[in-house]
Amino acid sequence: MSLLKPKGMLRYPCIEDDGVQTVKDFHEVTEGRIFWRSDSPIIRKHSVKDESILKPTLLFIHACVADHTLWDDQVAYFTNKGWCCLRYDLLGYGESIPSESYLSKESRSPVKHHDHTARIAEAFLASDGERRQSSNGKFVVIGLSCGACIAIDFAISSPELVSGLVLCAGGVGGLDIANTADEDALFRTVDQYMAEKDIENAARTNVRIWGDGPQEDEGRLDANVRGKLYNWCKTIATREIARNGGSAIPQEDLNNPPAAQRLSQIKVGTIVAKGKYDESSTVSAMDYVAQNIERAELKEFEAGHMINLECPTEFNNWLGIFLDKFLH
Template sequence: MSVLPTFTTLGSGPTVLMLHGIGGGHLAFAPQVESFASSGYRAVAWDMPGYGHSAPIEPYTFKGLAESCLALIEALGCEHVVLVGHSMGGMVAQEVVARRPERVSRLVLCGTSPAFGKPDGEWQQAFVAERTAPLQAGKTMAELAEVLVPQMIGPGALAEGVRLAQHCMGLVNPSTYRRALEALVTFDRRANLPHIHVPTLLLAGEHDRNAPPAVMKKMAQAIAGSTFLEMAGVGHLQNLEAPEAFDAAVLNFLALPGQLLH
């Protein structure tokens, strides 16, 4: 049995499990943990393996990340959960639903895609090299965050949300960041989209260059009965750039009649 990832939890009711992106941690969902808990849910935000106090996994793969997430779902005593995945966390969520669909009652995918880039090794290696170059040059994760976060947001971003995003990214272990980037470029679950049969909400940021609205809209078209929403004025970090609009969209989706939530 692998060591369980660490997580934060608040509230009681149906479990909403939030999976952060590559530059995140459980704190990246701090506004949602409070908001969902006060709306009658048990809000749980994990630290992906290698993040926060979660032990890293070896090898660092989507299979391993999904197994770690499933172990957490079991440890929480849930038959199934609402999975909310942002960016790389949205890829982990897709991996979980591909492997164990019965464990997921509803799916919320934000700022994510069903595959990473072009399936050609050179392009992917160049992406990893470009993202890790500042670390190779001796920059810290906090310095990296100061450059990267402002490039990810839209013009309508809430200043305190942007500060929280920079803070989270500054806390990421550089070797985990490198391992996560290397895993990221291997992801491809496009073939599974038509097999997703749980109510699914896809949230895109108007100015998101990492997971553009057109990519997410196409993804939504491949998932039967899914709902696609584009959030105006924001970029890649929707839940921190516009927390109130984000929370309202998710809570409205969870309140829709559909599968029974426990």
């Protein structure tokens, strides 16, 4: 492992380890600061491998029951395959911190995560000229859950930055699909636990919904995935109760009109994933998205909401086949 001299305004040194250069930094926004991280195969001088191929950067957006580490397995896998990967924490999640002035406001203005995504993408490209040149300033955007919704809004609002979309177990702004009565009852249970500040049971019930699947028996989920999801949900619930993270940070989707009415504007290659055991409204939303984005391809995984965690090998292979199209 080696430490490199920081570039520009980076707050962390660049780290080289096992042929991968990792850069971590914060980007200032009106509401606070956003943590981002890039992991890139090291470009050696005089190397001719893939010299003529422009490869878009992979931009991963996490779920609202996780943080940027949701994508650890995918980043390790695809950097090893020669792809540059960028990810960040949504404001109020992981290492992204709202400012004191924003938190002190009695009425907080909604955060536009798709605008933050564009800011992070531009900050990354500005920090690394070689990557901008080798990627042609383009991204394949991969989002899960609320990350998929943000990815759609980003693709519509910043089409010049997007060359492909991967939408997993998410929703779409402006599409209102009802859950079943049993699913709604589980969500009310979470709300009740949160009102009582019972963080452990709120987290456990969220794992039941987003891990096992609301129609499945508790315990279906692999123990390792369950533990990871529980820890995320517990951390997020703690921040929500403290009103400095999670749903305590209001958000605003793309509107006038919303994304659900603008999917035909998306002209880049798109693949869509849904989980067999996921909540019904998410499954229906992914069906809708696949039907309304031109030439989008839909795949169902034997999983709940957290598809990439439950089926990492199958997910990576599926994503890899899609990415191969950008190499020709």
